[in-house]
Amino acid sequence: MIKDSTGAGRVIRTVVPAEAEAVTALHARARATYYPDGVPDDGTDWLATWQGAIARPDGHVLCLVEGGRIAGLASFRTPEGAPAETVELFQFHVDPDRWRSGLGAALHTACVEQWQADGKRTAVLEVHVDNARAQAFYARQGWAAHPVEPGHHHRRMTFRVAGE
Numbered sequence: 001m002i003k004d005s006t007g008a009g010r011v012i013r014t015v016v017p018a019e020a021e022a023v024t025a026l027h028a029r030a031r032a033t034y035y036p037d038g039v040p041d042d043g044t045d046w047l048a049t050w051q052g053a054i055a056r057p058d059g060h061v062l063c064l065v066e067g068g069r070i071a072g073l074a075s076f077r078t079p080e081g082a083p084a085e086t087v088e089l090f091q092f093h094v095d096p097d098r099w100r101s102g103l104g105a106a107l108h109t110a111c112v113e114q115w116q117a118d119g120k121r122t123a124v125l126e127v128h129v130d131n132a133r134a135q136a137f138y139a140r141q142g143w144a145a146h147p148v149e150p151g152h153h154h155r156r157m158t159f160r161v162a163g164e
Contacts, residue, residue: 011065020050034128034130034133053091056077059076061073064110070095071103072093073093085119085120086123089111089123111123122161123143123161127154129153135155138157144158
């Protein structure tokens with residue numbers, strides 16, 4: 001587990017099961033920003049999905065707490081069938097009211113520190129093709145974008161995790 005880190009009244013730590021509803025609500029607010037016609041209802045039970053991610057012994061769900069509330073979150077683990085030194089960033093969200101405040105960069109730094117501690121060398125993610133803001137954020141953090149495959153709605157990005 002990554003050590004709690006503080007700065008400017010912020011704490012980055014592991015999410016606890018009792019926070020699943022707060023995590024789900026933040027996820028919904030952030031997701032809504034890149035669906036101009038509204039978030040599609042694909043039948044996913046996001047509360048159950050987040051409860052599962054939080055409970056996974058082989059995964060991490062970190063949160064950034066500021067002012068006593070969760071303002072950012074990140075979920076990652078080694079994907080099924082991938083090499084042990086690979087990690088996938090499945091979810092990464094900052095409360096839209098807090099964008100461009102340094103929270104995302106701080107949370108990303110905490111993720112990288114955890115990946116280094118876990119011996120990961122490559123990180124991967126998929127970001128919605130219409131989410132230009134997120135793609136620009138990841139590019140600023142050092143992620144490399146790959147071409148979007150025809151018919152896909154997500155862009156794959158990779159990040160080289162520096163060794164210690």
